[in-house]
Each structure stands twice: as structure tokens, then as C-alpha cells.
Amino acid sequence: MSDPSLTAFRRWQDSAQGLLKKIALAPERHGAADFIENVSGSGTKVAIGHSSATYEEALEAVYAGANIFVHTFNGMSGLNHHAPGMVGAAMDTPNTYAELICDGHHVESGAANLLIQEKGIDHVALVTDCMSAGGRRAGEYVLGEFPVIVKDGAARLKDGGSLAGSVLKLLQAVQNLVQWGRVSLYDAFKMASYVPAVSVGIEDECGLIAAGREADFIVVDENINLQSTYLAGKEVYSK
Numbered sequence: 001m002s003d004p005s006l007t008a009f010r011r012w013q014d015s016a017q018g019l020l021k022k023i024a025l026a027p028e029r030h031g032a033a034d035f036i037e038n039v040s041g042s043g044t045k046v047a048i049g050h051s052s053a054t055y056e057e058a059l060e061a062v063y064a065g066a067n068i069f070v071h072t073f074n075g076m077s078g079l080n081h082h083a084p085g086m087v088g089a090a091m092d093t094p095n096t097y098a099e100l101i102c103d104g105h106h107v108e109s110g111a112a113n114l115l116i117q118e119k120g121i122d123h124v125a126l127v128t129d130c131m132s133a134g135g136r137r138a139g140e141y142v143l144g145e146f147p148v149i150v151k152d153g154a155a156r157l158k159d160g161g162s163l164a165g166s167v168l169k170l171l172q173a174v175q176n177l178v179q180w181g182r183v184s185l186y187d188a189f190k191m192a193s194y195v196p197a198v199s200v201g202i203e204d205e206c207g208l209i210a211a212g213r214e215a216d217f218i219v220v221d222e223n224i225n226l227q228s229t230y231l232a233g234k235e236v237y238s239k
């Protein structure tokens with residue numbers, strides 16, 4: 001781990017030919033505010049997470065231009081009434097976007113519903129945090145340098161058993177959220193498509209089905225089960 005570096009960021013952005021839309025950092029690292037101001041000013045969205053920052057440090061990052069909380073609740077300082085932490089800052093900054101992993105392992109339904117109630121469906125973005133075992137059978141994998149065991153729909157570190165990414169599909173997140181009873185099907189899909197697109201400023205390219213957008217979409221039945229998948233307007237999968 002290291003402190004954020006503008007020199008490194010510019011090198012990565014050059015290599016990516018300007019394609020980096022979003023970068024995440026822990027706001028308590030040295031130089032974070034300056035990095036956030038410069039990077040968000042250049043058009044790349046800055047997310048904050050994997051962090052034990054205080055509420056105040058998180059707010060400072062938001063004031064500097066950070067606009068997304070990385071998988072809210074997970075890997076961040078929690079909400080305590082004496083120390084509101086990163087979670088408190090996510091709830092207390094109405095214009096930021098809070099990512100949420102709705103696989104039923106990362107966040108209890110009550111906590112997910114509370115976050116959605118606090119921020120509104122237009123500021124909660126469903127994400128998977130899916131690691132390399134997604135779509136594959138249970139067994140042993142690695143996340144970066146860490147051995148991980150995938151079992152019963154969860155990916156956990158071999159050493160210690162902490163959750164380490166997920167094997168969630170975004171459609172399953174939509175199904176779970178609807179089943180948890182507070183969010184309509186329409187809103188759950190919006191939180192999985194349009195809201196994340198807006199959070200990174202690419203809603204004029206994707207995130208809804210409309211003229212001029214990329215026609216990548218799925219078709220589901222009345223039970224929210226996948227029927228077909230379209231990429232660039234062409235059917236590439238059908239049940």
C-alpha cells in the first residue's frame with residue numbers, strides 16, 4: 001500500500017489513453033485531498049473506501065471532490081454514535097453515491113434498506129465486487145496474492161475467513177433487493193444500471209435503453225429470471 005500519487009495516476013491515465021473513469025483510495029492516506037481535487041477536476045471520479053478513516057476525514061475527501069463510497073459498509077469504518085465513520089459520512093452526504101453489495105453475505109437486508117432509505121434510490125449503486133471465481137464452481141482461488149475459498153455463494157480468505165470479494169451476479173443482486181421488500185423491481189434495475197452510470201458520468205453512453213446509448217441489456221421474465229442477453233443490440237444468449 002502507498003499514498004496516492006498524481007505522478008502515478010497520470011502515468012496510468014496515459015497508458016489507458018484517458019479511459020480511466022474512476023479510481024478509489026483511502027481518504028486518510030497522506031496527500032489524499034490534493035490528489036482528489038486534481039483527479040476529480042480532470043474528470044475521473046474518485047471513490048473512497050477500503051478505509052478506516054474518521055467521519056471528518058471522509059467528509060474532507062467529499063469536499064475535495066470524491067463522490068462515491070466503495071461497497072458501503074464493507075472494508076470501512078462503521079457507524080457509531082460517538083464516531084460516525086465512513087458509513088456515517090456516506091449517509092450524511094446526499095450528493096454522493098453509495099455502492100452496495102447485495103449478495104446477502106456482505107450486508108444484512110436491514111442495513112441495506114437503511115442505507116437506501118437514507119440516501120434514496122438515486123444515490124445507491126448496486127455493485128457485485130465479483131472476483132475471478134464468478135460464474136465458476138466452488139473451490140480454491142486467489143484474490144490478488146491472497147488464497148480464497150469459494151463456498152455456498154461466498155468468497156472468503158483461506159486465512160481467517162473474511163469475505164474477499166464476491167461471486168455475485170448483478171441480476172441476483174436485483175432479485176435479492178426486490179425480495180428484501182423495500183425496493184420495487186423498476187428501482188432495483190435502476191440502481192443496477194442508470195445510477196452507477198451517473199455515478200461515473202457515463203450516462204450519456206449507457207445505463208438506460210434509449211436512442212444513442214450502447215444497446216447492452218438483458219431480458220427477464222416475471223420472476224426476474226434471465227431470458228436473453230443483448231450486446232450492442234445483438235442477441236448473444238437466449239435461454
Ligand SMILES: CC(=O)N[C@@H]1[C@@H](O)[C@H](O)[C@@H](COP(=O)(O)O)O[C@@H]1O
Pocket residue numbers: 050071073074075076106129143162163164165166
Ligand atoms: C475485493 C474485496 O476484497 N472487497 C471487500 C473486502 O475488502 C472486505 O473485506 C469485505 C468484507 O468487509 P467487512 O468485513 O468490512 O464487511 O468486503 C468485500 O469483499
